[in-house]
Amino acid sequence: xxxxxxxxxxxxxxxxxxxxxxxxxxxxxxxxxxxxxxxxxxxxxxxxxxxxxxxxxxxxxxxxxxxxxxxxxxxxxxxxxxxxxxxxxxxxxxxxxxxxxxxxxxxxxxxxxxxxxxxxxxxxxxxxxxxxxxxxxxxxxxxxxxxxxxxxxxxxxxxxxxxxxxxxxxxxxxxxxxxxxxxxxxxxxxxxxxxxxxxxxxxxxxxxxxxxxxxxxxxxxxxxxxxxxxxxxxxxxxxxxxxxxxxxxxxxxxxxxxxxxxxxxxxxxxxxxxxxxxxxxxxxxxxxxxxxxxxxxxxxxxxxxxxxxxxxxxxxxxxxxxxxxxxxxxxxxxxxxxxxxxxxxxxxxxxxxxxxxxxxxxxxxxxxxxxxxxxxxxxxxxxxxxxxxxxxxxxxxxxxxxxxxxxxxxxxxxxxxxxxxxxxxxxxxxxxxxxxxxxxxxxxxxxxxxxxxxxxxxxxxxxxxxxx
Ligand code: S3P
Numbered sequence: 001x002x003x004x005x006x007x008x009x010x011x012x013x014x015x016x017x018x019x020x021x022x023x024x025x026x027x028x029x030x031x032x033x034x035x036x037x038x039x040x041x042x043x044x045x046x047x048x049x050x051x052x053x054x055x056x057x058x059x060x061x062x063x064x065x066x067x068x069x070x071x072x073x074x075x076x077x078x079x080x081x082x083x084x085x086x087x088x089x090x091x092x093x094x095x096x097x098x099x100x101x102x103x104x105x106x107x108x109x110x111x112x113x114x115x116x117x118x119x120x121x122x123x124x125x126x127x128x129x130x131x132x133x134x135x136x137x138x139x140x141x142x143x144x145x146x147x148x149x150x151x152x153x154x155x156x157x158x159x160x161x162x163x164x165x166x167x168x169x170x171x172x173x174x175x176x177x178x179x180x181x182x183x184x185x186x187x188x189x190x191x192x193x194x195x196x197x198x199x200x201x202x203x204x205x206x207x208x209x210x211x212x213x214x215x216x217x218x219x220x221x222x223x224x225x226x227x228x229x230x231x232x233x234x235x236x237x238x239x240x241x242x243x244x245x246x247x248x249x250x251x252x253x254x255x256x257x258x259x260x261x262x263x264x265x266x267x268x269x270x271x272x273x274x275x276x277x278x279x280x281x282x283x284x285x286x287x288x289x290x291x292x293x294x295x296x297x298x299x300x301x302x303x304x305x306x307x308x309x310x311x312x313x314x315x316x317x318x319x320x321x322x323x324x325x326x327x328x329x330x331x332x333x334x335x336x337x338x339x340x341x342x343x344x345x346x347x348x349x350x351x352x353x354x355x356x357x358x359x360x361x362x363x364x365x366x367x368x369x370x371x372x373x374x375x376x377x378x379x380x381x382x383x384x385x386x387x388x389x390x391x392x393x394x395x396x397x398x399x400x401x402x403x404x405x406x407x408x409x410x411x412x413x414x415x416x417x418x419x420x421x422x423x424x425x426x427x428x429x430x431x432x433x434x435x436x437x438x439x440x441x442x443x444x445x446x447x448x449x450x451x452x453x454x455x456x457x458x459x460x461x462x463x464x465x466x467x468x
Contacts, residue, residue: 005447010457012434012441014411017283017331018463023290024271026051026264028452029198029226030292030322032059032120034262036128037234038098039068040105040209041257047096049264049290049320054451055118062115062125066134067107069099103255104132104184104210112137115176117144117377117422117451120199122176123152127203130161131186131210131253139177143377143422150174151195152203159186159207159215188213188253192245195372196345198223198296201249209236211253220246223345224296229321234260263320265292269425270453271327272300272353274463277432278329279309280360280409285330286463287314293323299347301327303354307334307361333409334361339401341369348372351401352429355384359393359433361406368401377448378421387430390416391441415439424448428456435464 031051036059038045050056052072060070075093101107106128113136115122122138126149129136139145145166150173153163160183165174188211191204201217205227208215228249231238237252271291278284293301293313301311310332313325334357347354351373358365373380385397392413394405414437420427427446434441449456461467 005450007445008447010431010443010446012431012443014435014437015464016281016435018274018278018281018286019284019465020463021287021289022274022459022462024266024288025053025453025455027267027292028053028055028269029120029224030230030264030320031056032124033202033226033230034264035059035063035070035098036124036206037230037257038259038262039063039070039100040103041100041234041259042102043100043259045098045100045259045262047098047262047264048093049266050094050096051264051267051452053454054116055121058114058116058118059121059125062109062113062121065109065111065113067101067105071097073097100257100259103257106132106134108134109136112139112177115140115144117141117448119144119147119377122149123199123203124206126152126156126180127206129180129182130156130159130207131184132182133184135179135181137177137179141422145176147175148173148375149176149178151197151200155189155191155200155204156180156207158189158191159183159211161186184210186211188215190216190218192218193220196221196223198227202227205231205238205249205251208251208253209255214250214252217249218243218245218247219249221345222247222296224294226294233321234258265319265322265324266290267452268292268297268300269349270456272350273428273432273456275300275304275309275311275327275329276353276357277435279304279332279334279357281436282331287326287328289326290324291327293325296346299343299345300350300354303337303339303343303347304357306337307357308332309334334406336361336363336365336406339365339367344370349376349425352380352384352425353432355388355402355404356429356433358404358406359388359412360409360436362408364403364405366401366403368398371400376423378423378426380423380426383419383421383423383426384429387418387426388433390418391433391437411436411438413438414441417442417444420445420448422448424451424453428453431460
């Protein structure tokens, strides 16, 4: 039962400058993990700053279906009860309380688990179920049902899970809907990641939590490390060592997790849209408060700075074990760059926004080595090439990226209707492109924005002086 919000077309006319201060909602990756680990701790965890996007709510619903109690407590007027380090205005002041079932305590869900649009929910929860004596069916929307699950099926099957993917999808690497029968006790493995994927790494580590012995993941290319940080924070025995083959991450199984008070920092992947918008719309001066700056996530900031962006970090601090700062970004002329391919893992979700920045830079920006973009919520290379191309931006699509010829700061032609393809980041990126276009840009459906950034358009209105 996957619900489809009705299509929500939106036409963006040029506007600006963007001026003011906004806070971005909680980090999506950290929000998923905070719910999952809290659901496995014994006792009550509290989560502040949780992203209340559809993807994270899908994770919450699935964990409830497997026995966890998850309740949202509305914010106390006046902001009382805030945890340390959250003095900045926050989008979400509510506290979420989670009563966990203990590692190994997940229960048989009565119905299929509806993952909606969320790859992170699907792949991480598959890991959790894999080492529990339960069977779960995972379903999702049209976008998610086209995404490769073989990358998690393969290691989880080695640990003993029995997985039946959608008939006919085997040759394509396995697709939803799929049924996963966990094995308890599962078999610990040592697994070298064939693709740089934090979701695959996390699925194996989460399966390892309830597996006797030591489960090891070897990561030749570093990806976001929120799972490792949070597992350690919950009291699991986890070690990370460098080796010639890459990072070796070892989790000791049959762990007991202790409940925590978690403060989720703001999502750098959501901040990305404001960093690009303020950089390209003349006269802009924006402070994006509470942005998580985990070094495995800051590739876009590095790339934009190479292009000449004016981004300053204010009030650097640590929130919930993650580095955080407020980012002040002012309009600046951007120059084309060759995006270093080794930045790819730390900006993998930010390429659509980077392609928009490139559309306004002086010269030809070349981004290669980002093949994974083709298996995100949409094929983001094809989607952005089609969308920017329709808006009159000269570009060349490559198998693993794109070359974009920018406008040297001028407005792009615009005047097109583009397809967001059930992909939130395409919808938000093209909204930003439309802010500095000669003719309006219509997005056929902005409903997917609610998966990761439900307040995106409210913040856009606030920054452009159109607050209700
Ligand atoms: C995520 C990992 C990345 C990223 C996704 C969130 C995570 O996916 O694109 O938005 O939370 O672990 P991959 O693991 O497929 O690279």
